[in-house]
Amino acid sequence: MTGISSDVIRGYNDTMILFLLLEKPSYGYEISKQIKSLSQEKYVIKETTLYSAFTRMEKNGYIQSFSGSDETGSKRRTYYRITEEGIAYYKARCEEWHLTKEVVEKFILKEELSHGNN
């Protein structure tokens, strides 16, 4: 297995980003590190995917950007915070996830196909 394909993860990137922004405002590089570690290295979001998600979600009003820097005052970066609309959107995505999971699982075999014990 090579990992998670883009067709499968499509639609969940936004959810993952918003989940992390629920906790605190953050920025690209930090988010990408957190996705990697929280998924136990099982999923690494591509930079372009991440930044285009930021742009899209800001345009849709789910997040707001602001300029910030680290404690030392150096390293200017663009931070994002989640909005009320973003929270609502995140909740809708979670509900959709539960529904999707319920549906998809009906089409997934748990048994080993190769053993023919069915």
Next chain:
Amino acid sequence: MTGISSDVIRGYNDTMILFLLLEKPSYGYEISKQIKSLSQEKYVIKETTLYSAFTRMEKNGYIQSFSGSDETGSKRRTYYRITEEGIAYYKARCEEWHLTKEVVEKFILKEELSHGNN
């Protein structure tokens, strides 16, 4: 909730179709009815999505088409059967699903956000 978005279901349509073809060869209309009923009306595949999936999967060698008709001999239709490659592909998709589920769930809150009990 409006249902399952195309971005979220993307990547699972093939899996659902192949699952049904594992049981027996079938054709477009029947598959679509089965997806609808098996998902308890929660997901209805679009015709164009279904038929383009057939074309794509046949090109990739996961399914094979053959001409058939119903018991009465009328109603000609194109049936599809799953190939060995299709079974392998289906199994890979199932494994990917388990992995995806594991990853996505880490980004889904079970608690109610609105009650702030966190």
Next chain:
DNA sequence: TACATTTACTACGTCAGGCGTAGTACGACA
């Protein structure tokens, strides 16, 4: 102090799957 690496992005273009719209054709049913 020179150079590589890490951090933190932006720009541009391509690709694939899903889907809207439309149309065809045949059989059943009323």
Next chain:
DNA sequence: TGTCGTACTACGCCTGACGTAGTAAATGTA
């Protein structure tokens, strides 16, 4: 006779993911 259900095909658009490339400041390293 006309509508509905069945069983597709054709065409083209849209969106999110992603490959490639480039920029630039900060940080680590020899």
